[in-house]
Amino acid sequence: MIEFSNALAERMRLVTAPGTSSMRSKANALRAQGIEVVNFAAGELFFDASEGMRRHAVAAVNGRRNRYTPPLGMPELRERLAEHLSLRLGVRYAPDEVAVTCGAKQALFNTALILLNPGDEVLIPAPYWETFPTQIQLAGGVPVIVDTTRSGFRPRVEDLHAALTDRTRMIVLNTPNNPTGVVYDESLLRDIGEFARRHGLWIVFDECYGELVREGHVHHNVVSLCPELKAQTIVVNSFSKSHAVTGWRVGYAAGPRQVIGAMHNLQGHTTSNPSTLSQYAAHGVMEDGDPSFLHTVNTFLEDQARIAREIVGEVRSISVAPAEGAFYLYLRVASRLGGRYGGRPIETIDALAELLLGEAHSAVVPGSAFGDPCGLRISYAVETSALTQGLLKIRDVLNAID
Ligand SMILES: Cc1ncc(COP(=O)(O)O)c(C=O)c1O
Incomplete structure (x- = not known):
C-alpha cells in the first residue's frame, strides 16, 4: 500500500489550495446548515455571460465544432487578437506573436515554464494574486516580494531596485x-518600464481586468507607453472577467515569436487547444463587438463601489486602497489584530476572516492569500442587496473589536 505522507512529489509542497477555495468551502459548510452567507470572496462577476459570447458558443455547438484546433488556437482568432492588440497598443503584433490559452492562468504558467531557469528571481509587488508566486516556484523560479503597502499599493522603482540581484530575470505587473x-498610472508604468529596460528584465504584464475601470481612471499598457519593451514583455489577457465567462477558459498571451513558439510546443503536450467552443465564442464576439455588455458591467460596478466605499468608510481606524479598477475593495485592518471580539482574541488575519464568516455571515479573502498579514479583500461584484446587507454586518463586527 502507498504511504501517502511521502508519496507526493516534492514540488507539491509548493502548492496549497487557493485562499479563495478554502473560504468557499467554509461558506458552503455554513450554507449547508441553512445559514445565508454573502460571498465576497469570488474572483468573478455574478453576471450571466455576455450575450455575444453565448450566441456564438451556441452556434459553435450547433455547427458541430467538436474537434481539436491547433494547440495555440484557431488561426482566425489569433489574427483577430493580433489586430486588436496592434490597434489598442499602437504597436504591431503578428498572429504568430499571439497564443490562445486556457484562461490567463495558463498563459502565465506557460510563461514561467518557458522563461525561468532554476534559481531565477522574479520581482512581485505585494499584495499579489497568489497564483503568481506559486507558478513561479513550480517553474523553479524564486519569487522576490516587493511590498507596496507603504507606497499607496504602487511599486516604487527604488524598492524594486533594492530587491534587484544578479539573478533577477523578470517582473510581474498586474493592473x-x-x-x-x-x-497603475502612466508615469508609474513608464518608470517601471524604464527600470525593466535598463536591467534587461522580462515583464509579465497581466491586464485581465483592463476593461473594468472606475470613472476617472484609465488602464494603460506598458508596451503602448514604451513600444521598445515589446521585445521583453509578455502581455497576458483573458475573456474571463470582461465577458463574465470565467468557466469557459479562454485567454491569451502576446510576446516575442520565440516565446510564443515555445508555448506552441509546451501547450501541445499539456492541454492542447483551449476549448474549441470558447474559441469560436471569443472570435465571434471580437468580430461583432459587444460594447454594451461592458458598459452595463462598468455602470453597475461604479454604483457598487460607491456603496461599498460609503459603508466601509464607517469602520474606524482602518485604511482602504483606492478602488480604481477590477471589482475589489481592499481593507487594511492591522488595528484589529491582537484585539478582542466579545472577549475572543483575534490574533491573525485568518482568524479575523473566520470571525467575519461566523458573525457577519460574509466570506472575504484574508490577506495571507496575498502576502499581506493585515489585508482583507472584498469583491463588490455581488448583488446590491447582498452587498449592503453583508457590508453593514462586516462594519459592525469590525467596529466591535477592541
Ligand atoms: C490577476 C489575475 N490574473 C489572471 C487570472 C486568471 O484568469 P483566467 O480565468 O483567465 O485564467 C486572475 C483570476 O482571478 C487574476 O485575478
Whole structure:
C-alpha cells in the first residue's frame, strides 16, 4: 500500500489550495446548515455571460465544432487578437506573436515554464494574486516580494531596485490590480518600464481586468507607453472577467515569436487547444463587438463601489486602497489584530476572516492569500442587496473589536 505522507512529489509542497477555495468551502459548510452567507470572496462577476459570447458558443455547438484546433488556437482568432492588440497598443503584433490559452492562468504558467531557469528571481509587488508566486516556484523560479503597502499599493522603482540581484530575470505587473483594485498610472508604468529596460528584465504584464475601470481612471499598457519593451514583455489577457465567462477558459498571451513558439510546443503536450467552443465564442464576439455588455458591467460596478466605499468608510481606524479598477475593495485592518471580539482574541488575519464568516455571515479573502498579514479583500461584484446587507454586518463586527 502507498504511504501517502511521502508519496507526493516534492514540488507539491509548493502548492496549497487557493485562499479563495478554502473560504468557499467554509461558506458552503455554513450554507449547508441553512445559514445565508454573502460571498465576497469570488474572483468573478455574478453576471450571466455576455450575450455575444453565448450566441456564438451556441452556434459553435450547433455547427458541430467538436474537434481539436491547433494547440495555440484557431488561426482566425489569433489574427483577430493580433489586430486588436496592434490597434489598442499602437504597436504591431503578428498572429504568430499571439497564443490562445486556457484562461490567463495558463498563459502565465506557460510563461514561467518557458522563461525561468532554476534559481531565477522574479520581482512581485505585494499584495499579489497568489497564483503568481506559486507558478513561479513550480517553474523553479524564486519569487522576490516587493511590498507596496507603504507606497499607496504602487511599486516604487527604488524598492524594486533594492530587491534587484544578479539573478533577477523578470517582473510581474498586474493592473488593474488583484487584490487591491489599484490602477497603475502612466508615469508609474513608464518608470517601471524604464527600470525593466535598463536591467534587461522580462515583464509579465497581466491586464485581465483592463476593461473594468472606475470613472476617472484609465488602464494603460506598458508596451503602448514604451513600444521598445515589446521585445521583453509578455502581455497576458483573458475573456474571463470582461465577458463574465470565467468557466469557459479562454485567454491569451502576446510576446516575442520565440516565446510564443515555445508555448506552441509546451501547450501541445499539456492541454492542447483551449476549448474549441470558447474559441469560436471569443472570435465571434471580437468580430461583432459587444460594447454594451461592458458598459452595463462598468455602470453597475461604479454604483457598487460607491456603496461599498460609503459603508466601509464607517469602520474606524482602518485604511482602504483606492478602488480604481477590477471589482475589489481592499481593507487594511492591522488595528484589529491582537484585539478582542466579545472577549475572543483575534490574533491573525485568518482568524479575523473566520470571525467575519461566523458573525457577519460574509466570506472575504484574508490577506495571507496575498502576502499581506493585515489585508482583507472584498469583491463588490455581488448583488446590491447582498452587498449592503453583508457590508453593514462586516462594519459592525469590525467596529466591535477592541
Ligand atoms: C490577476 C489575475 N490574473 C489572471 C487570472 C486568471 O484568469 P483566467 O480565468 O483567465 O485564467 C486572475 C483570476 O482571478 C487574476 O485575478
